[in-house]
Amino acid sequence: MKIYISGALKSFCSRNAEIDIQGITLREILKSLVDEYPESAKVVFDGEGKLRTFIRVYADEDDKTDETRWDDDLSSYSKVFLLPLIAGGAPAKSVISDERRKDQVLDDEEIERFSNHLLLREIGVKGQKKIKAARIVVVGAGALGSPVIQYLAAAGVGTLKIVDFDEVQLKNLQCQVIHGLRDVKRPKVASARDSIRSVNRKLNVVAENVKLDAENVGSVVEGYDLVVDCSDNYKARYLINDACALRRIPLVFGAIYQYEGIVTTLNCDGGPCLRCLFPNPPEPGLVPTCAEGGSISPLGGIVGAIQANEALKLILGIGEALVGKILRIDALNLKFNLFNAAKNENCPICGFAPSIQEVEDFDYEEFCGLKQEEEEEPVERITPEDLAARIENGDPLTIVDVREPHERAILRFPGAIAIPIGQLARRQNELSHDRDVVFVCQHGQRSVFAIRTLREVGYQGPAYSLLGGIEAMKDLVFTSEGGML
Amino acid sequence: MNHGSFAIEDALLTQILEAAEKAYPFECCGILLGSDDGAVKEIKEVRNVVSGEKQRVGFSIDPLELYRCETEAKKRNVQIVGFYHSHPDAPARLSNEDIKGMIPDMTYVVVSALNGKRSEVNAYKIKTCDKRRQTCQFT
DSSP, rough: OOOEEEEGGGGOOSSSSEEEEEEEEEHHHHHHHHHOOGGGHHHHHHSSSSSSSTTEEEEEEOOOOSGTTTTSTTTTOOOEEEEEOOEEEEOOOOOOOOOHHHHHOOOOOHHHHHHHTTTTTTTHHHHHHHHHHHHEEEEOSSTTTTHHHHHHHTTTEEEEEEOOOOOOOOGGTTTTTOOOOTTTSSHHHHHHHHHTTTTTTTTTEEEOOOOOTTHHHHHHHHHHEEEEEEOHHHHHHHHHHHHHHHHHOOOEEEEEBTEEEEEEESSSSSOOOHHHHHHOOTTTTTTOHHHHHHHTHHHHHHHHHHHHHHHHHHHHSSSOBBBBBEEEEETTEEEEEEOOOOOOOOTOOOOSSSSSOOOOOHHHHHHTTTTSSSSOOOOOOOOOHHHHHHHHHTTOEEEEEEEEEEHHHHSSTTEEOOOGGGGGGTTTTSOOOSSSSEEESSSSSSSHHHHHHHHHHHHHHEEEETTHHHHHHHHITTTGGGGOO | OOOOOOOOOOEEEHHHHHHHHHHHHTTOOOEEEEOOTOOEEEEEEEESSSSSSGGSSEEOHHHOOOOOHOOOHHHHHHHHEEEEEEEEESSSOHHHHHHHOOOOOTTEEEEEETTTEEEEEEBOOOOOSSOOOBOOOOO
């Protein structure tokens, strides 16, 4: 049988456009082809032995591409063709419809305010109206949320919803540049709202002082065009992803840790969602949060500014979005890498046969180790109040601080011996079995993990985990009894 | 990311841009014919065989038409070196679908037609069948 291979496929094949190959059925012909010209296997098949998606096989005028036709007797045909299928689709358009754009009007003040946007060919008046029509949710008003909220507000995004449940703390001011000294102890959402209102009074700002859970996450994102995830924990990230994936709301994801950041755009233009990339959150205790691991001050600005830029591009439908790509930023060596991130067709939420149909009552906190009750063997707890009382009474206690040296340097627990988790098993002999041993860490998660680790290696002594960690203890003891510091 | 170079004569590029404007609001598509080194010598417009309204957001070239075009080209001593298509009211960048169908070493010219007028043009190429993508662009 004569087989014709299109020149468009020549990069794999020898130059012979037409070759004679033994075989009656297509299956036999393809096999002989690969046997005779081993390099052609790369043309025809992908890594999994499937016919490449861009190849069509014809016997004369009949399409035989589908594998169900591969055993047809082809002896009555004169030639087999391996031809490329050249096809494609349009890239994602603006998430703002023309109707909504047309409803917007720019007044004189806005023409002046946004003149730098109006000068750009890709934006212009039309684009600025899209930005004005846009409704964006920013989850988290911290290191990432600060620049995202500020830039989106400055760019003229019509409606911005800010979601956070925390209050501003002094230590936040190192990187959360939307807040000021006067905002300490105020809700972050209120501080952020006031800050951007001072830039543009016309903005419609919705401040939601709420902690996300499976119940409320849907109503938080419902009716919005785009969500920017600036949260700092896995629970929130998976809740937001699931809620957005189910509603097909594009999601600009960002995360930072120490000197490293990542940005990607999810649920957009047929690209992946967070669960395509990471089906489940990491094991509890495996990944410290930014609050525990720290981060260099401008990193949130770098990553957040890129998130804001991505969000605006999606609103405008211009440029190349980080769809199917993860941008990794190494601020220490100033390296930017782009990784491909494919959509997973078996994704539990956005694949062909999704198993997740709604944001489930799946216990994220338990999964992420944020929950205070344990599902494994129970660990005894001690409340900050009880511990304070016992210290005051002078009870014989051993306090073990399992945090890392850099964390202890910030706030030392008085009288505690320091044994980082990694050294516990080896150093268990330092712990007396006659005295109660209280394990402390920053938030009361790793101390539970520490006790379990010790129990696993056979430690029998009385062990307690400080509930809520040093964070919970510090307002109680360290501030009222300053001497302990 | 390495940026290769891609050369095309103004007159040929103009042909592509005109085709994009003419086809608006639908996608146009065609074949780039050229010499061994990939330099484009001719443009061959082909029918977009995607059905009806879907031509606004997609294109497809009939493989048999491509074969006939290739056979004709051989007589003039040129061969397929790439393809072009337009994106009506969308940027001149590859969509995910475009990338999925890309054949290594072929040049893909994408034209943006905004409101029926030519806007931006880019050319792209992937080197091997693995996922690493190399793009070459010109203005």
